[in-house]
Amino acid sequence: MQTPLNNELVGRVRAKFGTALVEAIEDRKQAIVIVESGRLGEVAQYLRDEEKFDLLSDLTAVDWPKREKRFEVVLNLYSFAKNERLRVKVRAGEGEQVPSVAGVWPTANWLEREAFDMFGIIFAGHPNLTRILLPDQWQGYPLRKDYDIIEQDTGWVRENLGIESGQ
Amino acid sequence: MKAGNEGQAITGMAGNNITGSGEKPQTLLGADELVLNMGPQHPSTHGVLRVKLKLDGERVIGSECMIGYLHRGVEKIAEHRSYQQFAPYVDRMDYVAAVSNGLGYCEAIEKLLMVEAPPRARVIRTILTELQRIASHLLWLGTHALDIGALTPLFYCFREREEVLKIFEKYCGARLTTHAFRIGGLQYEAYDTLEKDVERFCKAFEPRIKDYEDLLTGNRIWLGRTKGVGILSAKDAIALGATGPVLRASGVKWDIRKAMPYAAYDQYKFEIPVGTTGDTYDRYMVRMEEMRQSRLICLQAIENIPSGPIMAKVGKVLKPPPGEVYHAIEAPKGELGYYVVSDGTVQPYRVRIRPPSFVNLQSFDYMAKGHLVADVVAIIGTLDIVLGEVDR
Numbered sequence: 001m002q003t004p005l006n007n008e009l010v011g012r013v014r015a016k017f018g019t020a021l022v023e024a025i026e027d028r029k030q031a032i033v034i035v036e037s038g039r040l041g042e043v044a045q046y047l048r049d050e051e052k053f054d055l056l057s058d059l060t061a062v063d064w065p066k067r068e069k070r071f072e073v074v075l076n077l078y079s080f081a082k083n084e085r086l087r088v089k090v091r092a093g094e095g096e097q098v099p100s101v102a103g104v105w106p107t108a109n110w111l112e113r114e115a116f117d118m119f120g121i122i123f124a125g126h127p128n129l130t131r132i133l134l135p136d137q138w139q140g141y142p143l144r145k146d147y148d149i150i151e152q153d154t155g156w157v158r159e160n161l162g163i164e165s166g167q
Numbered sequence: 168m169k170a171g172n173e174g175q176a177i178t179g180m181a182g183n184n185i186t187g188s189g190e191k192p193q194t195l196l197g198a199d200e201l202v203l204n205m206g207p208q209h210p211s212t213h214g215v216l217r218v219k220l221k222l223d224g225e226r227v228i229g230s231e232c233m234i235g236y237l238h239r240g241v242e243k244i245a246e247h248r249s250y251q252q253f254a255p256y257v258d259r260m261d262y263v264a265a266v267s268n269g270l271g272y273c274e275a276i277e278k279l280l281m282v283e284a285p286p287r288a289r290v291i292r293t294i295l296t297e298l299q300r301i302a303s304h305l306l307w308l309g310t311h312a313l314d315i316g317a318l319t320p321l322f323y324c325f326r327e328r329e330e331v332l333k334i335f336e337k338y339c340g341a342r343l344t345t346h347a348f349r350i351g352g353l354q355y356e357a358y359d360t361l362e363k364d365v366e367r368f369c370k371a372f373e374p375r376i377k378d379y380e381d382l383l384t385g386n387r388i389w390l391g392r393t394k395g396v397g398i399l400s401a402k403d404a405i406a407l408g409a410t411g412p413v414l415r416a417s418g419v420k421w422d423i424r425k426a427m428p429y430a431a432y433d434q435y436k437f438e439i440p441v442g443t444t445g446d447t448y449d450r451y452m453v454r455m456e457e458m459r460q461s462r463l464i465c466l467q468a469i470e471n472i473p474s475g476p477i478m479a480k481v482g483k484v485l486k487p488p489p490g491e492v493y494h495a496i497e498a499p500k501g502e503l504g505y506y507v508v509s510d511g512t513v514q515p516y517r518v519r520i521r522p523p524s525f526v527n528l529q530s531f532d533y534m535a536k537g538h539l540v541a542d543v544v545a546i547i548g549t550l551d552i553v554l555g556e557v558d559r
Contacts, residue, residue: 002490027490027491028279028491032491056408057495062508074519076504076506080421083427085493087493105408106529107408107526110525118242132234133234149244
């Protein structure tokens with residue numbers, strides 16, 4: 001379903017950032033650009049200021065453990081001026097830091113905390129990168145593919161809930 | 168330093184400085200600050216929200232929301248269910264607007280499968296979703312007014328909400344977690360008197376909105392508690408990612424039903440109400456007007472429900488081609504987005520739910536700064552959060 005995308009926006013991003021734009025694809029009529037992890041901050045700033053993608057709808061991640069770089073950080077942007085959506089992706093390996101975009105879109109603050117909580121992705125430059133949904137002492141990152149659905153932090157459960165863990 | 172002395176006051180207050188040196192004692196926080204815990208068991212936090220307030224006297228100088236008490240790992244569950252099996256789970260996120268959740272999910276999977284629901288299904292979906300918006304706003308209005316001290320609207324709001332729930336019950340047998348829609352269309356044909364029931368409700372509902380407004384809109388106490396409280400400018404609302412009525416009350420005329428129409432919204436005429444100052448009162452007015460507009464959409468939709476099939480041709484086993492899709496709808500609380508990744512198997516590889524309440528709640532700290540403790544209750548109410556959705 002995925003085809004290469006080559007519209008004006010992609011042209012402008014490519015002219016400005018060159019090889020930092022790894023790939024531009026279209027999937028089910030939705031535009032996706034994959035950019036180099038290290039330059040996400042600049043690209044984000046450019047997309048917000050010059051291309052008017054002023055709303056960060058969503059920021060999340062997907063885990064592909066078999067790939068060389070297992071994580072894909074996904075930003076869903078929206079532009080009020082153009083009534084258009086754009087998905088920006090960044091690939092990151094285990095332990096690799098991804099620049100935080102909380103300075104560009106303050107919304108990213110909680111969204112990045114959630115991605116950290118669920119995947120263990122470190123966002124460099126985040127003002128307060130702590131767990132948000134799970135308890136601070138929790139061990140493990142539940143949305144990773146190698147974290148089993150019934151797996152949990154048995155130590156934490158025993159200590160805090162006073163029960164033996166299990167279904 | 169009246170409020171919350173029994174709360175978790177961590178530091179001594181300025182008056183405790185008995186050294187007489189004039190210097191403030193060295194404490195973890197500033198000596199004038201007091202930390203007050205609100206929730207997770209607190210009637211006005213609408214669920215299990217815990218807010219840590221940093222106070223200077225009665226004034227809020229900082230806050231921190233602690234969430235996650237209702238985290239059930241919905242997104243993880245999705246990866247271990249088939250596409251159809253996961254559909255009932257989404258109803259349990261925003262459990263006061265289950266129909267809207269279901270619509271977003273079904274449409275996202277339809278986009279992933281590249282099928283479209285037939286026109287009849289789309290119109291019936293629109294009717295039920297708009298009724299759900301009315302029910303959700305009614306619950307918000309009742310509880311928000313109750314938080315601020317107006318007891319009466321709650322009873323009126325629940326009376327009307329009951330009528331909507333009865334329609335849902337007649338349609339699919341459930342009142343709250345309805346699972347009303349299926350991927351590809353609808354499972355149930357509309358029951359015989361659906362149009363009549365909706366019409367009767369809409370006719371009766373118009374004077375009722377006026378009743379609520381009579382109780383609140385010009386009420387001096389209501390105005391005092393809502394005007395100028397929790398102001399959010401358009402620029403800040405966008406930066407903080409607020410959507411739905413919260414964004415519109417700040418003056419941004421943006422509604423996904425108009426901007427990127429889905430279901431059958433492109434066929435109906437309706438207005439997008441906007442506010443000017445972005446305070447609690449504006450958000451109240453926007454939601455009141457939205458109920459009127461939803462009522463109009465329902466009336467237009469029942470006039471002409473197309474005949475035909477209610478289910479598109481989708482297989483019993485759903486195997487979307489590999490790829491991904493992001494689909495967002497205008498849920499009663501804001502942009503509800505589903506980002507679904509398929510790897511070509513019967514189970515989704517990843518389902519990400521972008522909950523409006525979670526993102527809107529992030530602006531709480533910004534809005535509460537500088538207000539009194541009593542206003543915190545009004546600000547939590549005006550954000551219209553549902554913790555089932557915040558925590559997922």
